[in-house]
Amino acid sequence: MTVLNDYLVNGQRQLISPLDRGFSYGDGVFRTFAICLGHDKLAHIWSINYQKLVADCNVLGIVCPSATILFDDISQLLAVDELSVIKIIITRGEGARGYTPPAVAVPNRVVIKSAMPSFPSQNLTEGVTLRVCDIFLPYQSKLAGIKHLNKLENVLARMELQNSQIADGILLDANGYVIECTSSNIFIRIANTLITPDLSHCGVAGVTRQRIIALSPSLNLAIKVQKIMLDELMQADEVLICNSLIGVWQVTKLQNKTWKMQNTASQLKTLLEA
Amino acid sequence: MTVLNDYLVNGQRQLISPLDRGFSYGDGVFRTFAICLGHDKLAHIWSINYQKLVADCNVLGIVCPSATILFDDISQLLAVDELSVIKIIITRGEGARGYTPPAVAVPNRVVIKSAMPSFPSQNLTEGVTLRVCDIFLPYQSKLAGIKHLNKLENVLARMELQNSQIADGILLDANGYVIECTSSNIFIRIANTLITPDLSHCGVAGVTRQRIIALSPSLNLAIKVQKIMLDELMQADEVLICNSLIGVWQVTKLQNKTWKMQNTASQLKTLLEA
Numbered sequence: 001m002t003v004l005n006d007y008l009v010n011g012q013r014q015l016i017s018p019l020d021r022g023f024s025y026g027d028g029v030f031r032t033f034a035i036c037l038g039h040d041k042l043a044h045i046w047s048i049n050y051q052k053l054v055a056d057c058n059v060l061g062i063v064c065p066s067a068t069i070l071f072d073d074i075s076q077l078l079a080v081d082e083l084s085v086i087k088i089i090i091t092r093g094e095g096a097r098g099y100t101p102p103a104v105a106v107p108n109r110v111v112i113k114s115a116m117p118s119f120p121s122q123n124l125t126e127g128v129t130l131r132v133c134d135i136f137l138p139y140q141s142k143l144a145g146i147k148h149l150n151k152l153e154n155v156l157a158r159m160e161l162q163n164s165q166i167a168d169g170i171l172l173d174a175n176g177y178v179i180e181c182t183s184s185n186i187f188i189r190i191a192n193t194l195i196t197p198d199l200s201h202c203g204v205a206g207v208t209r210q211r212i213i214a215l216s217p218s219l220n221l222a223i224k225v226q227k228i229m230l231d232e233l234m235q236a237d238e239v240l241i242c243n244s245l246i247g248v249w250q251v252t253k254l255q256n257k258t259w260k261m262q263n264t265a266s267q268l269k270t271l272l273e274a
Numbered sequence: 275m276t277v278l279n280d281y282l283v284n285g286q287r288q289l290i291s292p293l294d295r296g297f298s299y300g301d302g303v304f305r306t307f308a309i310c311l312g313h314d315k316l317a318h319i320w321s322i323n324y325q326k327l328v329a330d331c332n333v334l335g336i337v338c339p340s341a342t343i344l345f346d347d348i349s350q351l352l353a354v355d356e357l358s359v360i361k362i363i364i365t366r367g368e369g370a371r372g373y374t375p376p377a378v379a380v381p382n383r384v385v386i387k388s389a390m391p392s393f394p395s396q397n398l399t400e401g402v403t404l405r406v407c408d409i410f411l412p413y414q415s416k417l418a419g420i421k422h423l424n425k426l427e428n429v430l431a432r433m434e435l436q437n438s439q440i441a442d443g444i445l446l447d448a449n450g451y452v453i454e455c456t457s458s459n460i461f462i463r464i465a466n467t468l469i470t471p472d473l474s475h476c477g478v479a480g481v482t483r484q485r486i487i488a489l490s491p492s493l494n495l496a497i498k499v500q501k502i503m504l505d506e507l508m509q510a511d512e513v514l515i516c517n518s519l520i521g522v523w524q525v526t527k528l529q530n531k532t533w534k535m536q537n538t539a540s541q542l543k544t545l546l547e548a
Contacts, residue, residue, distance in 0.1 A: 005293055005370070005371070007292055007293070009292055014289070015288070015289030015290055015291055015292070016289055016290050016291070016292045016297060017290070018281055018283055018289070018290050018363065018384045019386070020282070020297070021429075022297055022361070023290060023294070023296055023297045023423075024304075024425075025300070025422050025423065025424075025425035025428070025429050026299070026300035026423055026425060026426055027425070027426060027429050032371070040438065054463075060426070060429075060430075061433065075328075085371065087371060089292065089297070089298070089502055096279070096388070097279070097306065097359065097361060097386070097388050098431040098432075098457070099425065099428045099429045099431070099432040099456055099457065100431060100433070101429065101432075101535065104451075110292040112293070112371070113294065116366065116369070135416050138412030138413050138414045139412050139413075139448055140412045140427070142409050142430060143426060143427075144428075146310070148297065148426055149297075149298070150299075150302055150424035150425070150426045151298075151300060151301070151373065151424070152299065152300055152301060152334070152417060152422055152423075152424045153297035153414070153416075153417075154299070154373045155295075155299050155301050155334075155375065156371070156416060157416075158333075158372075158373040158374045158375075159374070159375060160526050161374075174413055182373055183372070183373065187529050256359075260435060261506045
């Protein structure tokens with residue numbers, strides 16, 4: 001994976017102040033998605049990502065910059081027909097020392113372009129292996145679902161995954177319920193029902209998860225959002241993980257359990273790309 | 275309070291990269307303390323703060339820059355005999371997109387000087403009012419006690435305290451135990467015992483808290499570190515909050531309860547400054 005990045009801070013090739021509250025306290029939100037200016041799905045992809053960005057900003061009381069301003073930044077960084085990963089970070093802006101936000105906060109926006117990672121093709125054809133992380137996600141209903149900048153649990157979880165054979169790590173909550181993976185959301189299929197964890201206490205409700213929830217009727221799958229214990233996941237007919245970069249991968253190995261390759265992941269991937 | 279700040283990033287008057295993992299994920303730690311180069315307690319204050327910084331870095335697997343390098347940064351920013359607030363931020367350094375830390379991370383260090391705030395003198399003579407925050411601190415034993423950059427709970431808690439009559443807000447954990455205030459640690463006195471909350475599941479174990487634990491025998495007070503329910507706090511003989519900037523303040527009002535001014539806070543303050 002390339003480490004080269006190009007970025008704009010408030011529309012300029014510049015750095016960020018260490019007084020920015022995103023840096024001081026993680027006081028901000030972010031989004032990551034694949035985008036190609038020439039693609040006919042561009043408007044849809046941008047729209048759902050921008051909507052989620054605004055919704056997450058609202059939870060923290062941050063005024064999100066307009067879609068026009070942010071899309072101009074993206075357009076500055078991308079060549080037409082170049083498929084890239086765009087990460088947008090919106091922070092509350094600079095502030096004096098102390099947790100209290102300034103009376104008038106001026107948000108900072110950062111748009112970072114990086115190369116589309118090349119995932120092993122076997123992840124699609126043979127499935128992936130997960131493990132269960134030791135670190136758990138704490139309950140915090142006031143922040144649940146949003147993609148904020150307080151991500152130390154995800155960092156520590158990723159540090160557990162030293163084995164490169166492991167595609168991602170499952171994060172449980174303090175009560176042992178399955179919440180998500182470090183960088184992806186999770187679905188299980190039981191007969192003709194897709195189930196994804198309830199994220200009202202912790203976790204990030206990703207855009208691809210939302211799209212799969214909306215698309216599942218096309219595959220004649222009922223959809224449920226509810227608590228999932230690890231035991232239920234182990235006994236599911238199929239386990240899937242998703243995010244906007246990988247699309248959908250089937251999980252074929254977790255601990256001592258293996259699953260045969262099935263076709264829900266590829267069907268969902270086709271629908272997501274349609 | 276002044277908003278003027280002077281800062282050094284890795285020893286230079288420069289800004290920070292938006293690829294810094296402190297900015298992306300809150301992947302770092304910090305310290306805030308008052309310091310005066312001409313003061314005879316300088317070596318002691320610096321030593322206990324640097325030790326805590328190293329200990330907190332160790333929890334995240336970050337190699338803390340040497341005491342010499344950091345003290346040189348501080349010396350560049352301060353005039354002799356100038357009492358200022360120094361904030362040190364250590365991050366894991368820059369990284370590519372994704373939660374996995376780089377194989378070789380080069381930590382970034384930021385040292386920020388700001389003016390010593392002037393607190394109302396009545397806080398010492400008449401005590402302060404607290405309130406109990408709605409937001410609770412989640413359990414996360416892998417991060418408990420350390421002062422990391424994931425501080426959204428403290429930010430949201432501070433946003434609840436719109437009333438300037440409130441000196442700080444008490445943060446409870448999800449089970450209703452008293453943990454700390456947004457910017458200070460808390461002690462209660464019951465007869466001749468000082469009790470401060472057990473911080474093994476959440477909260478920040480501040481340096482001033484640690485110093486008070488060590489100093490309490492000088493006041494013939496026994497010391498206990500244990501779980502404290504809010505009811506126990508309300509019935510305590512005395513409630514105190516502390517940090518390295520305020521020293522120690524007695525709490526004289528919380529909800530419908532008032533306490534008469536007593537002398538433990540001023541005695542502890544004298545010992546801390548001795």
